[in-house]
Amino acid sequence: xxxxxxxxxxSSHRWLSGIEDVDLPGFPLDWIRSGTHQExxxxxxxxxxxxxxxxxSTPANPWDPAEAFEKLINGxxxxxxxTSYGVNVPALTVKTQSEVxxxxxxxxxxxxxxxxxxxxxxxxxxxxxxxxxxxVLEMGFDDALSEGHVHKFELRASPSIDKDGKFAxxxxxxxxxxxxxxxxSDHGMGWFPGYAIDIETGERLNIMYGEDSYLxxxxxxxxxxxxxxxxxxxxxxxxxxxxxxxxxxxQGSLGNxxxxxGGKHYVYIMGHKSEELSMxxxxxxxxAYDAGRYAMTVLDTIYDNLKYIITASxxxxxxxxxxxxxxxxxxxxLANEATIRIRISVPYQRGYSAVPLDTVYAGMDVNNFYxxxxxxxxxxxxxxxxxxxxxxxxxxxxxxxxxxYAYSTYESxxxxxxxxxxxxxxxxTITIYTISGLKIRxxxxxxxxxxxxxxxxxxxxxxISGGVYYLHIKTDQGEKILKFFAVMRVPDFNTF
Numbered sequence: 001x002x003x004x005x006x007x008x009x010x011s012s013h014r015w016l017s018g019i020e021d022v023d024l025p026g027f028p029l030d031w032i033r034s035g036t037h038q039e040x041x042x043x044x045x046x047x048x049x050x051x052x053x054x055x056x057s058t059p060a061n062p063w064d065p066a067e068a069f070e071k072l073i074n075g076x077x078x079x080x081x082x083t084s085y086g087v088n089v090p091a092l093t094v095k096t097q098s099e100v101x102x103x104x105x106x107x108x109x110x111x112x113x114x115x116x117x118x119x120x121x122x123x124x125x126x127x128x129x130x131x132x133x134x135x136v137l138e139m140g141f142d143d144a145l146s147e148g149h150v151h152k153f154e155l156r157a158s159p160s161i162d163k164d165g166k167f168a169x170x171x172x173x174x175x176x177x178x179x180x181x182x183x184x185s186d187h188g189m190g191w192f193p194g195y196a197i198d199i200e201t202g203e204r205l206n207i208m209y210g211e212d213s214y215l216x217x218x219x220x221x222x223x224x225x226x227x228x229x230x231x232x233x234x235x236x237x238x239x240x241x242x243x244x245x246x247x248x249x250x251q252g253s254l255g256n257x258x259x260x261x262g263g264k265h266y267v268y269i270m271g272h273k274s275e276e277l278s279m280x281x282x283x284x285x286x287x288a289y290d291a292g293r294y295a296m297t298v299l300d301t302i303y304d305n306l307k308y309i310i311t312a313s314x315x316x317x318x319x320x321x322x323x324x325x326x327x328x329x330x331x332x333x334l335a336n337e338a339t340i341r342i343r344i345s346v347p348y349q350r351g352y353s354a355v356p357l358d359t360v361y362a363g364m365d366v367n368n369f370y371x372x373x374x375x376x377x378x379x380x381x382x383x384x385x386x387x388x389x390x391x392x393x394x395x396x397x398x399x400x401x402x403x404x405y406a407y408s409t410y411e412s413x414x415x416x417x418x419x420x421x422x423x424x425x426x427x428x429t430i431t432i433y434t435i436s437g438l439k440i441r442x443x444x445x446x447x448x449x450x451x452x453x454x455x456x457x458x459x460x461x462x463x464i465s466g467g468v469y470y471l472h473i474k475t476d477q478g479e480k481i482l483k484f485f486a487v488m489r490v491p492d493f494n495t496f
């Protein structure tokens with residue numbers, strides 16, 4: 001990880017937060033499984049569902065032992081493969097780490113490799129023209145409570161919506177008008193308020209998001225990406241305490257707390273990549289941004305027969321990142337543009353992404369699809385007798401320190417007073433005047449040294465009095481006038 005930052009267009013309104021990971025094994029907030037914690041596997045009789053990722057294998061093989069990916073945006077975003085998993089689709093329910101986990105199952109994590117993730121920008125914006133058409137997934141674990149009784153990770157059993165939250169009419173079929181609620185599909189689709197860019201390839205990426213339709217109080221049944229606002233406690237920085245006390249993250253009494261996780265508005269940033277199960281002849285190729293068309297085609301049919309149910313792991317393995325955003329109490333949602341920057345060290349590779357581009361244009365095969373970069377030295381060449389540069393160079397001349405308060409770090413004994421005039425050209429004349437115009441000292445410089453020392457004495461080597469002085473620097477290319485203020489100390493003769 002090179003860096004991860006969250007930047008607001010208006011930093012006085014920091015309206016975006018998220019559910020932070022807390023390293024407490026077996027606890028719902030332990031949703032990022034970086035590290036080396038082990039209870040099952042070789043460790044013995046413990047609960048392997050609490051293990052960090054790949055600590056349950058034999059031998060243990062942690063993917064992120066240093067927990068670098070657990071700290072992205074204060075633990076509110078992570079690579080898909082490092083998150084806890086839990087699904088309630090019968091054919092896929094082999095083992096569950098967490099009912100609120102954002103990953104499908106362990107197989108999908110194995111196929112979503114750390115080496116395949118890229119650097120991304122994820123932008124939240126109030127500009128609706130930049131929003132991303134997205135499939136909306138059911139995140140409720142109990143299908144008896146979810147709308148339409150659908151399983152977790154299936155499409156939400158709800159009409160699609162437009163950017164204002166207006167529902168489509170079921171049966172109206174798909175529309176090609178972006179402004180219609182049934183754009184792409186009349187069911188299961190919404191709008192993510194922003195977009196994602198793959199920094200390595202420059203492509204815009206597809207996004208999916210979820211909500212728990214049972215959690216109406218946390219905006220879980222409106223198909224919009226509008227997680228509730230997180231409540232922070234003044235002067236309390238412990239993410240465990242603040243999140244336990246937040247009714248939009250946990251509900252119920254101590255000892256019987258139910259995780260509502262902000263309505264489970266999880267965000268899935270999809271990579272442009274392919275995953276396949278060759279033995280069944282099934283291949284999923286997630287394209288660059290296509291308004292969610294491909295994902296909707298897959299999700300509409302993937303649970304219809306056993307073969308596709310089993311290979312759902314490969315589809316979800318095309319996910320690069322997962323986030324759990326929330327708002328901030330007393331701040332307006334989407335108050336200004338917010339940009340999440342995640343930068344990963346990625347080796348150079350052939351091609352523009354993990355799979356060939358859907359459209360190859362003439363001339364794109366330059367350098368056999370290996371990385372190639374252009375650079376220019378224009379504007380960087382040496383220049384001579386540039387009057388604008390002369391003027392800017394003169395602006396860099398300084399008296400140090402200024403003001404002079406009786407002492408400077410240049411002095412080596414108690415009787416010395418010393419300042420320096422810095423950033424001088426090779427040849428110049430420095431003349432020093434009092435505010436009444438009396439010339440008290442002059443230096444003529446003709447050397448490559450860029451500084452000149454003044455002992456704060458006049459022509460007669462008498463120390464100057466405290467006050468304001470003017471320094472006139474004259475060169476062949478121009479002039480500079482500096483104002484200098486000095487406070488002189490009483491000589492300390494007790495040192496002798």
